[in-house]
Amino acid sequence: MKNLSVETLCVQGGYEPKNGEPRVAPLYQSTTYKYDTANEVGDLFDLVKEGHMYSRISNPTLDIFEKKIAQMEGGIAAVSTSSGQSANLLAILTLCKNGDHIIAFNNLYGGSFVLIQSRLKDFGIDTTFVDLGDSDEEIENHIKSNTKLIFGETLGNPGVKVFDIERYSNLAHKNGLPLIIDNTFPTPYLCRPIDFGADIVTHSSTKYLDGHATCVGGVIVDSGKFDWTNGRFNCLTDPDPNYHGLSYTDTFKEAAYITKTRVVFLRDLGTTMSPFNAFLTNIGTETLALRMEKHSSNALTVAKFLETNPYVDWVNYPLLESSSDYDLAKKYLDKGASGIIAFGVKGGVEEGKKFIDSLKLASLVVHVGDVRTHVLHPASMTHRQLSKEAQLDAGIEENMIRLSVGIENVDEIISDLQQALERSSL
Incomplete structure (x- = not known):
């Protein structure tokens, strides 16, 4: 084989x-x-x-x-x-x-x-x-x-x-x-x-x-x-x-x-x-190819939405043309760049937490990479054991949200993100 x-x-x-x-x-x-x-x-x-x-x-x-x-x-x-x-x-x-x-x-x-x-x-x-x-x-x-x-x-x-x-x-x-x-x-x-x-x-x-x-x-x-x-x-x-x-x-x-x-x-x-x-x-693994195609296409669509959103400070997804890693992504990830997006909510830690707490479709879990959409605040959760200096060295800012985009309908994912972003600014 x-x-x-x-x-x-x-x-x-x-x-x-x-x-x-x-x-x-x-x-x-x-x-x-x-x-x-x-x-x-x-x-x-x-x-x-x-x-x-x-x-x-x-x-x-x-x-x-x-x-x-x-x-x-x-x-x-x-x-x-x-x-x-x-x-x-x-x-x-x-x-x-x-x-x-x-x-x-x-x-x-x-x-x-x-x-x-x-x-x-x-x-x-x-x-x-x-x-x-x-x-x-x-x-x-x-x-x-x-x-x-x-x-x-x-x-x-x-x-x-x-x-x-x-x-x-x-x-x-x-x-x-x-x-x-x-x-x-x-x-x-x-x-x-x-x-x-x-x-x-x-x-x-x-x-x-x-x-x-x-x-x-x-x-x-x-x-x-x-x-x-x-x-x-x-x-x-x-x-x-x-x-x-x-x-x-x-x-x-x-x-x-x-x-x-x-x-x-x-x-x-x-x-x-x-x-x-x-x-x-x-x-x-039998459905891996189908899932990775959907994760990747959904994530790129969501990343483009976030990139132009007034409530978002910055977005990092390798296949965005604005990404500093775009050329590397085209070389190593020509089929898609997976389902993970890092972005910053305008404001800081509290605005990030308010955004997460306002989500309805996406869930807050300490996990990525399954069929459902998940979010996490790395600085206060998965990477909280690192010093502030080590967090910044690893590219983790206080307002960073890790978004694991699932294979749900992408318009419904975006709708959920939009309403939560709006609430984060209130």
């Missing part, structure tokens, strides 16, 4: 039923599996035989879902996790240990920012945050001998700034580093970062991949293209005493990274997606 379009892979990928098997990918709600011989189990645990050992490590339903997402992203394999946070954590820990260093961009989702800034620091992993406006030379000045990766988001959350994947992948590779990209907002339907040089792609599948606000989950996809034998990654090249001294690069070749993610960190930390969540999210 490697040559099929992403639209077709949304529906057909991951599972190829044989005659007499169910057309819908089956749910294996089981923790354990039966084997025929003792040697078979030993071979599984020695990683010399493919198969399922225990559902904390792998499961047939998860395997179907992982194969689909890997195919959609153009990668060689994927690992599903219990959340987007755990996907980003495992993606980094696979390469980093106490004493290592990473570079991350500062316009990340608040939860990812705190995870990278504080929790990784607790693990002894230091981070240097850089800005999308920094020059290549400025970023390269932060690279050290113990730097292991560069991390960013295709579309920043909530500021929706577009990440120049090709530029930063070239910079990373020039310095022997992999580029890890969180591709949650665009999904592989709108953008495939691997096509532009990214090495590892992560997702919070909780958002658009599921699409219906039913399941928390995450995914890590390995491009299989990065050279882990360049001298920086002895965590993948050196013998692992926990698996009788095997070297991941020697044994698993281009799948070294994703194999270690699964058999070390997923096994030991247990951040496993449940089979039922994988089953439901897999069904959600």
